[in-house]
Amino acid sequence: MEIIDLSIAxxxxxxxxxxxxxxxxxxxxxxxxxxxxxxxxxxATNDDLPKGLGWAIEYVKLTTHSGTHLDAPWHYHPTMNNGEKAKTIDEMPLEWCISDGVMLNFSHFPAGYIVTAKDIEKELDRISYKLKPLDIVLIQSGAQKYYGSKEYLVKGCGMGREATLFLLNQGIKIVGTDAWSWDSPLPLVAEKFRETHDKSIIWEGHFAGIEKEYYHLEKLTNLDKLPAFGFTVSCLPVKIKKASAGWTRTIAIMP
Known part of the structure; x- marks a missing residue:
């Protein structure tokens, strides 16, 4: 068995x-x-401690969307499944977090490109794989190589409403990307919105969760080390009460 770490620090x-x-x-x-x-x-005095030393600890200030994390439907909107109260990260079914993984490589698309359902079908044909319910689908967006720089925020293709719902309609509950966001980079979408004022392009991949319950991983890494399929993903989130997301140590388990 081999473990591949898919999480950034x-x-x-x-x-x-x-x-x-x-x-x-x-x-x-x-x-x-x-x-x-x-x-x-x-x-106690320092003389009572081993070499006068105590413990090391860290105080951390961050959002639940820092580092590799799993977004819950509450992040997208107060409701999901067209009217139900959206679940927070502590309410998600944990059995969905350990399942067969599938890696779709869209890294050849330019930054800001919106992946379509047809693109997904073409990639599935290329790798000769048929999706099944509860597969965890990971997207190689092209952003990973920019991690560590400010460019990371504007790199990678994105998953829009159409592509997201296509996956959800196959019974997929968890998806993920190596980009900063599941959607196309927000600064690029903002520029397009400024030009067109088309409100349908704002956070469209996330807002698909208003229609169907789903969870997604963001800021993954090492997806280029994965095969297209034949591995297991584990992405259990930290249990934060009433939170919109939870940090994860996402891994791929190779047989």
């Missing part, structure tokens, strides 16, 4: 997120930790 002040969504990590080393541990043991 949560890092201090990464350039991969917009200024409005910063990640900050305050690292307390063992010296600072010695002072902290003594607040629990008021009569």
């Amino acid at each position: 949560i890092e201090d002040r990464t350039p991969n997120d917009p200024p409005s969504m910063p990640t900050e990590i305050d690292y307390w080393d063992h010296i600072k930790g010695a002072e902290h541990i003594k607040t629990f043991f008021p009569t």
